[in-house]
Amino acid sequence: MSAESVWWQHRGHPPTQPADPDPGQAGPDETFDTVVVGAGVTGLTTALALVRAGRSVLVVEARHPGAVTTGRTTGKVSALQGTTLSSLTSQHGSGGRRRLEAYVESSLAALDWVAAFCEETGVPAQRRDAVTYAAAPEEVPTVRDEHEAAASLGLDVAWRGTPDLPVPAHAATVLADQLQLDPVALVLALLDRVRAGGGRLLTGRRVQRLRQRGEVVHVLGEDGLDVRGEHVVLATGTPVVDRRLHFARLTPQRSYLVAYRHPAPPEVMALSAGSPGRSWRGGEVDGSGLLLVGGEGHETGRGRRESTRVDRLRSWTAEHFPDAVELAAWSAQDYVSLDGLPLVGGLGSPTSRVSVATGYRKWGLTSGVAAGLALAGEQTGAPVPWARDLYTRAPRLRDLPAFLGVQAGVAAGEVGSLARGVRRPPSRAATEAGGCAALPVCTHLGGTLRWNDHEQTYDCPLHGSRFSADGEVLEGPATRSLARLPRRGGRHAGETT
Missing domain, CATH: 3.50.50.60 (FAD/NAD(P)-binding domain)
Known part of the structure; x- marks a missing residue:
């Protein structure tokens, strides 16, 4: 699970x-x-x-x-999305301006629709400032770029040279009246x-x-x-x-979230501009204050151990929100297209x-x-x-260089996965589900799966398919469960010690 x-x-x-x-x-x-x-x-x-x-x-x-x-998800509905607008502006140039204007229009239309639906149905939702901030001095130009891109596309953003945030912040762009909720x-x-x-x-x-x-x-x-x-x-x-x-034409990406109980959660939805990024917001769950901290994004099935990423979020939270008490830690997957x-x-x-x-x-x-x-x-x-x-x-x-870049990443992901192998076998309880172990080969296009030590899943570094420890499909383009390895001599075939 x-x-x-x-x-x-x-x-x-x-x-x-x-x-x-x-x-x-x-x-x-x-x-x-x-x-x-x-x-x-x-x-x-x-x-x-x-x-x-x-x-x-x-x-x-x-x-x-x-x-x-x-x-x-973090439960945020916003037209200010970290450094998305400046990144898209750089990628598309002046010739793509109408598409970026349409993107902002679509975000504002979605915000209005969700707000109206929540009011109609009684779903609790809170209006909050969305903030993109510089956690270090060298990130200030990036935040300035986002501010200027957002303003040029019609968003009523405000510049804050000395933002009042509970974490180190050297500048910020702020869009008021965005939305947060329980997804x-x-x-x-x-x-x-x-x-x-x-x-x-x-x-x-x-x-x-x-x-x-x-x-x-x-x-x-x-x-x-x-x-x-x-x-x-x-x-x-x-x-x-x-x-x-x-x-x-898609790059699957995972990012991580840790939820905390907190006596005085922040009343903004904030996202840092640097790398590794930090996303955080306040809220409420079961009548108590809630703090959500996210980040550590990466391409699915690649890079450092997933548990290490979650521990980095925990360390950051302990430094900046020492009163936080952990409730849950998980991850989510999304996809980035060739043109963003x-x-x-x-x-x-x-x-x-x-x-x-x-x-x-x-x-x-x-x-x-x-x-x-x-x-x-x-x-x-x-x-x-x-x-x-x-x-x-x-x-x-x-689009061709982006497509070739995605495919080069796919090839590198497979080579890296083969070099590492399945990091470690799942727990005995998982491998004994159904009386046999799952064969760690993706049923989509045969990619070598990598064991995700935080989620306890098999993740494919090619196109992001994911499987439970007993081989059932969780998400991605795969539609069929993993093949099974029969027992041999009391041990599952392929199992290591």
Whole structure:
């Protein structure tokens, strides 16, 4: 089992069996207007917008709603996102200005939508300043660049030369009136409204392939899953059905979070501009003050031990917030596209009725909501005004170096994983699950998996697929469990001591 987020820790998981009539038993003539694969914030926002427009919707989830990235985020919805805008400005140049303006418009639209939804449904949410700050003097120019990029794109940011923060800070840019919340509370409220509008949910079924026949797409998977939709939305992080090799245009990244009980948590959402970055905010859980500290991001399955990364966050917190008492430590995965912008739109021929949404750059509660609104608008004939400029994917020659860089990283990740091997075998209890050990070879494209000593998972350094200690798929492009090694002479084949 992976380390659990504080959002689930205090409430437990919802049941994996659907309360609705099992859509897997739908009659041979039942076809939904849309089948949404994935019950995180992107999938559920898409589903809710569609049912509100009168469409019939089925949401299919391999585990339970909010099980993957959404239920493991910091819970921030913001148009100021660390150093994102200056980075995108540098990457896209003056020719990409309209796309960056559309990106900011989409972030503000998502913020307004989430705020209105929380007010409508009673989901607790707090308005907070979003802060990007320089933790060291050499980071001040980076923060200045972000401030100027944000201001040039229309955000009402304020410069602080001497910011009043509880950690060392030499300058900051501040955007007021952003939003923080419990992301699982958001997921559960979205699900409730989807069901109230007639949408249906099927959990515990993993989608493995699609087959388009005329104007109907068959969604096929585990346990004989075969449901049909006139449209399909793959809201699964990286697409789990991928005829256009989206996984080769994405870099999977993990980052870490530690939650603490704290007597006086900060009332800002802050992110440092340097490396390693530190993300922190205050809040409340179970009626007590909550401090969230995050950072130590890296490409999935690569670099130093995961437990070492979490320990670095703990040491930083002990230095700057000595009254903090740890509650939970976990990690989350997101994806960065070649051009740094969300990758949203049609999957293309031969599955022209299938759409994907990914590449949120660790800002999924903002960009995922925006993607859901855009995908629903496209299907209902009411497109959102910024979608065409933001999600355009015309091939560009300057994408080639980024693509080659991603693939070079993939190759290096495999070489490094082979050199290290599986760091150490999982616990005896894990290896004895099912009477045999999992073969640490990814079922997506055969990458050599690396043992994650914090999450107790197998992680693929190629394209970010992750598996539990007993070999079950957790996330990524893989859709099939790991193969098993039978016992030999009382010891699992391949097991070391």
